[in-house]
Amino acid sequence: xxxxxxxxxxxxxxxxxxENKVAIVTGASRGIGAVAxxxxxxxxxxxxxxxxxxxxxxxxxxxxxxxxxxxxAVPTDVGDEAAAERLVQRALGTFGRxxxxxxxxxxxxxxxxxxxxAIADFDAALRVNARGIFLMxxxxxxxxxxxGGGAIVNMSSTAGLSGAPGMAGYAxxxxxxxxLTETAALDYxxxxxxxxxxxxxxxxxxxxxxxxxxxxxxxxxxxPLHRLGQPEEVAAxxxxxxxxxxxxxxxxxxxxxxxxxxxxxxx
Numbered sequence: 346x347x348x349x350x351x352x353x354x355x356x357x358x359x360x361x362x363x364e365n366k367v368a369i370v371t372g373a374s375r376g377i378g379a380v381a382x383x384x385x386x387x388x389x390x391x392x393x394x395x396x397x398x399x400x401x402x403x404x405x406x407x408x409x410x411x412x413x414x415x416x417x418a419v420p421t422d423v424g425d426e427a428a429a430e431r432l433v434q435r436a437l438g439t440f441g442r443x444x445x446x447x448x449x450x451x452x453x454x455x456x457x458x459x460x461x462x463a464i465a466d467f468d469a470a471l472r473v474n475a476r477g478i479f480l481m482x483x484x485x486x487x488x489x490x491x492x493g494g495g496a497i498v499n500m501s502s503t504a505g506l507s508g509a510p511g512m513a514g515y516a517x518x519x520x521x522x523x524x525l526t527e528t529a530a531l532d533y534x535x536x537x538x539x540x541x542x543x544x545x546x547x548x549x550x551x552x553x554x555x556x557x558x559x560x561x562x563x564x565x566x567x568x569p570l571h572r573l574g575q576p577e578e579v580a581a582x583x584x585x586x587x588x589x590x591x592x593x594x595x596x597x598x599x600x601x602x603x604x605x606x607x608x609x610x611x612x
Contacts, residue, residue: 361388
């Protein structure tokens with residue numbers, strides 16, 4: 346496996362998929378969320394960026410605007426009901442509607458065997474991942490209904506489709522997100538709202554960037570594609586699912602995992 350294979354250049358989001366749309370991206374201050382905010386803006390959307398990290402969030406929004414995009418930073422704790430409602434109201438007050446949302450904000454915990462996991466850590470994972478996505482959809486959906494429909498993409502994980510050793514809180518929350526996604530798709534499909542989830546596998550974000558080379562090579566080498574994923578590949582999928590090109594897709598969970606869920610490739 347060559348270095349080029351391990352860290353392949355991702356394909357860019359197709360131009361202007363989200364022209365004249367208004368979108369919310371949560372967890373947008375760094376990592377996949379920041380990359381997704383830029384991708385949604387590059388695809389033509391006016392983007393509201395939400396996260397708890399105010400300065401980082403503003404930096405991402407400023408970069409989008411410097412590149413000619415339309416972005417608004419709205420510091421938000423997605424697990425807080427008032428903050429979730431305020432974010433959606435800000436979208437309506439500023440842009441008059443809401444067409445799309447990528448509910449990406451999440452929280453993990455240190456790998457710990459289930460019986461040793463602190464209850465506070467379990468609760469924190471559920472609060473941000475599951476409760477946060479429930480609250481965001483609770484306010485996004487009425488806003489989209491008022492505009493005639495929309496599309497929502499929720500961030501799950503391969504840990505939402507299979508077990509994850511030492512990650513009881515995270516895996517429970519990511520499984521819950523898939524249930525919320527499927528239920529919302531059933532509840533609102535007839536009214537023009539599509540709701541899907543994505544389930545990334547090993548993606549080269551900050552955690553893996555800080556890991557040593559041996560860890561990255563082991564994770565990438567175990568996948569059928571023999572490389573790690575890039576944040577841009579996740580962002581492109583989320584943007585596409587929010588676009589009209591995915592107009593017949595709802596209630597689905599799309600793995601972005603290099604074949605991880607298919608099984609381990611020979612090394």
